[in-house]
Amino acid sequence: MPELNGSLFQPQLLEGEYSPHFFAYYYKQWNHYTMPYHQHNSTEIMYVISGSCAVDVRSGSGSEERFILKRSELIMLDANVPHRLIVEEDNACRMLNVEFGFADYAGVAPSLSRLAKEEESLAELLRNPFTSLVLADPEEVLHVLKALVLELDQHGKDGGSMVRLLFAELLLRISRLHRERLLASQQPSQLYVRRAIEFLHQNYDHSIQVKEIAAAVNVHTGYLHRIFKKQTGRTLTDYLNMLRMEKAKMLLAQSEIPVADIADYVGISSRQYFHLLFKKYASMTPVEYRNSIERYSWSDITRFSDER
Incomplete structure (x- = not known):
């Protein structure tokens, strides 16, 4: 079986049984800072908790694309994609970062392949590779990320069943936000109706x-x-x-x-x-x-x- 790397887009993830492996997870307050271009063999999620920043992403052809991230926005970067963070002068950006790859299956939480079989939005995400993905979050992802990082801090990067369960929820929420964004660009009326229904289910008691x-x-x-x-x-x-x-x-x-x-x-x-x-x-x-x-x-x- 081919050796796994840190990318989300490996065919064996949809065919075999694998669990997440975490490399880094941290909060960081950035102030007037320009990071050099770098890359790593892991998938990275950069979440803006407050302030704003820019993330430059370099493609395989050498072209660059800049993404401006504001509060409650995240960028997911595939493994081995060159990128850098820029925080302008007189600006600040507080971020939460998580970097992960994959290892042989462990624990009671469902593997990535099992999750994808049950959740079509996740299967779609994993079958359509990207170098970078920017999403606006109604703070659903943030709550899971915070819980995940706290659990990792307390129990280590192999963290046990709770870590793997939180990671499963993290990917499912990201995949649903991704599908919602695609839906909004193609059929915005469906998104409005879905949000109206969600509002009714959350507020029917008054x-x-x-x-x-x-x-x-x-x-x-x-x-x-x-x-x-x-x-x-x-x-x-x-x-x-x-x-x-x-x-x-x-x-x-x-x-x-x-x-x-x-x-x-x-x-x-x-x-x-x-x-x-x-x-x-x-x-x-x-x-x-x-x-x-x-x-x-x-x-x-x-x-x-x-x-x-």
Whole structure:
């Protein structure tokens, strides 16, 4: 089997069983600094926590490309790609860097090939080589990077199962951001609808106005109405009501929360309106729904286990 290097784009990573191997991981505050061109046999992630900087990348043909990175942006560089960091005078840039390659599979976390089989966005990322990739992060990647580096600091670069699990999450989040960027460049309306749906799932538990959703997605209210209905077959209000009723069903089925309090848990201030809305979607009242299903408590689960 060919020896692995530090690149993400090796065919054997999608065919065999490999785990990450970390070479460097550190925070660094850069002030008015120009780094010489250099390269290393590892994949590198440079994440801008605050400030701004430039990263120059040199291709195999010798041409150069400059990327300006701002807060909450990252650049991923493939192995053996010449690059340098530049922080202009009177400027500062705080970064978090991680450099990694791959080694024989170890631990309980899924290997890269298994992850790619389950997550198409990761498979797409690994099958389409690049020298550098710049992504804007809604701080999903940052949280994982911080947890990963803390775990590496505390347990060493071979770090155990938690390190490998965090690395798996890191690659999945980066691959999804990459796919989202491609989608935005090709079909921006799909991205707006996806973000609207994410906003609804994160905020259904309190009063939401359509203008708030449009502001979160950064599009005009009327335009969001049109594209949402076209792509989902539902209006924003109908989707929100459906989401709230599905959450209500789950709470009625799997919790001991009093029926009278469920309305508040799903963001509906009027219990009477909640009752009418639930009956419309479920064809029965909340009380009838709770009484109609078989619910299990922890004591039931323990009893069933003992009976086995």
